[in-house]
Amino acid sequence: MAGYRPTWQGHLRLSLVTCPVALYTATNSGGEVHFNLINPETNNRIKMVTTDPDTGPVERSSLVKGYEFEKGRYVLLSNEEIASVKLESTKTIDIERFVPETDIDRIYWDNPY
Numbered sequence: 093m094a095g096y097r098p099t100w101q102g103h104l105r106l107s108l109v110t111c112p113v114a115l116y117t118a119t120n121s122g123g124e125v126h127f128n129l130i131n132p133e134t135n136n137r138i139k140m141v142t143t144d145p146d147t148g149p150v151e152r153s154s155l156v157k158g159y160e161f162e163k164g165r166y167v168l169l170s171n172e173e174i175a176s177v178k179l180e181s182t183k184t185i186d187i188e189r190f191v192p193e194t195d196i197d198r199i200y201w202d203n204p205y
Contacts, residue, residue, distance in 0.1 A: 102183035110184070118204035 098114035129138040144150050157174065158166035 100183075102185060104185050104187060106187045 096116055098116050100115040102113060103110050104113050130136065131138060142150050142152050142155065156168050156170065158168045160166050
């Protein structure tokens with residue numbers, strides 16, 4: 093699948109056998125129409141500028157993430173702090189057993205992969 097990026101990469105493990113796998117979406121959005129915001133007076137595409145209401149435009153690279161714990165009050169977090177609490181993923185799916193197709197609820201068939 094040249095040119096496509098996998099949605100997920102990891103390993104499947106069945107007993108003592110492990111093999112690398114990659115999950116790709118079976119459909120692409122190539123046929124979808126996407127629109128831009130245009131100023132009809134100038135025919136220019138509108139750009140969304142990151143702006144502080146008190147000081148004006150701000151560089152995205154200087155921004156940090158924050159959690160609002162009270163209205164208007166935030167705890168600021170660094171990328172390192174956020175990464176330190178992420179759940180560790182082995183990126184390995186252990187196959188324990190196979191089930192009949194009829195035992196799988198159709199809700200899990202929502203996205204084609």
